[in-house]
Amino acid sequence: MPDLPRLRQVITGFQASAAVHVAAQLGLSDLLVDGPRTVGDLAGSTATDEDTLGRLLHALSTIGVYDERPDGTYANTDLGEGLRSDVPGSLRPLARTVGAPPHWAAWAHLGHSVRTGENAFEALHGLDVWTHRLHHPEENEIFNANMASLTSVVAAAVAAAYDFRDMTRVVDVGGGQGALLAAVLDRYPHVTGTVFDLPQAVAAGPPREELAPRWSAVSGSFFEEVPEADAYLVKSILHDWPDDRCVDILRTLRRGLRDQGVVLLVEMVLGRPGHERAAAFSDLNMLVMPGGRERTETEFAALFAAAGLELTRVVETDSPMAVVEGRAAD
Numbered sequence: 624m625p626d627l628p629r630l631r632q633v634i635t636g637f638q639a640s641a642a643v644h645v646a647a648q649l650g651l652s653d654l655l656v657d658g659p660r661t662v663g664d665l666a667g668s669t670a671t672d673e674d675t676l677g678r679l680l681h682a683l684s685t686i687g688v689y690d691e692r693p694d695g696t697y698a699n700t701d702l703g704e705g706l707r708s709d710v711p712g713s714l715r716p717l718a719r720t721v722g723a724p725p726h727w728a729a730w731a732h733l734g735h736s737v738r739t740g741e742n743a744f745e746a747l748h749g750l751d752v753w754t755h756r757l758h759h760p761e762e763n764e765i766f767n768a769n770m771a772s773l774t775s776v777v778a779a780a781v782a783a784a785y786d787f788r789d790m791t792r793v794v795d796v797g798g799g800q801g802a803l804l805a806a807v808l809d810r811y812p813h814v815t816g817t818v819f820d821l822p823q824a825v826a827a828g829p830p831r832e833e834l835a836p837r838w839s840a841v842s843g844s845f846f847e848e849v850p851e852a853d854a855y856l857v858k859s860i861l862h863d864w865p866d867d868r869c870v871d872i873l874r875t876l877r878r879g880l881r882d883q884g885v886v887l888l889v890e891m892v893l894g895r896p897g898h899e900r901a902a903a904f905s906d907l908n909m910l911v912m913p914g915g916r917e918r919t920e921t922e923f924a925a926l927f928a929a930a931g932l933e934l935t936r937v938v939e940t941d942s943p944m945a946v947v948e949g950r951a952a953d
């Protein structure tokens with residue numbers, strides 16, 4: 624017999640995603656920080672319809688996001704706590720990102736990508752995700768917050784797994800809010816760092832004031848020029864782009880690399896035991912949203928080779944991501 628109940632859950636997964644998105648938009652978990660509240664109270668705080676908000680909370684309680692109490696109040700569960708804005712690695716920005724109408728509509732266009740191989744977002748909206756975010760500051764802000772939050776969880780694991788002892792100058796390429804750079808600077812007090820990104824994404828300053836003397840920010844495009852470095856941190860960048868554009872980025876980095884320097888791709892890497900589901904669905908997200916893909920180690924090696932670099936090793940981290948190290952081939 625086919626496992627129809629499980630299949631039904633898989634098929635209707637989008638409903639849970641939509642409901643969590645609305646909860647995150649309304650900030651319900653933040654409103655429950657001090658303890659359980661009634662639906663009427665929450666409706667007042669969120670300017671929502673009381674009956675409908677109650678239906679949303681009830682549905683979310685059946686999947687463990689909130690706890691529906693016998694007295695009719697609701698409280699955060701462990702899952703609900705993860706949607707608070709103030710918890711480390713908060714998934715509230717992720718929930719806000721995935722349910723935003725342009726993102727949702729692009730995923731509804733997945734079949735187009737599968738039929739044609741084209742990027743769904745651009746086919747549907749007529750422009751790429753980066754240009755779209757440039758024109759939609761609120762979405763841009765949520766996306767940047769989402770990357771910073773997701774990266775904060777991985778960053779310490781990368782800084783712990785890779786040895787930066789011999790580096791003095793590190794550039795976080797497409798580094799956004801610089802969460803990864805901050806983790807490296809925290810662990811290696813002799814290192815000076817630059818976060819490099821588009822003007823609409825680059826961090827205004829370091830996440831912690833004590834890093835300011837060793838921190839700088841530069842805006843620009845990695846298709847043109849990047850500041851020189853002993854190590855380029857390149858987290859979740861190549862997966863945004865098709866192969867030819869990745870080679871262009873890597874060539875830019877090759878030009879800026881100091882002697883004995885390294886290019887450190889921080890990516891999910893397809894084929895690593897225990898992480899395949901996350902990597903495979905991220906691969907579809909890259910297809911639909913920015914028009915990139917997740918890759919195997921062999922595929923990364925080919926990209927490096929095309930840009931005058933060679934893949935020297937893959938360093939595992941205590942996170943879903945690995946560090947793919949490249950050095951100048953000559």
Ligand SMILES: C[S@@+](CC[C@H](N)C(=O)[O-])C[C@H]1O[C@@H](n2cnc3c(N)ncnc32)[C@H](O)[C@@H]1O
Nearest residue numbers: 770774797798799820821824843844845858859
């Ligand atoms: C998926 S995010 C990764 C951000 C960060 N590395 C992290 O992992 O948290 C991709 C980043 O690439 C940046 N980006 C896109 N096009 C760029 C370009 N042409 N030059 C520099 N950065 C770019 C985006 O602004 C964004 O911050």
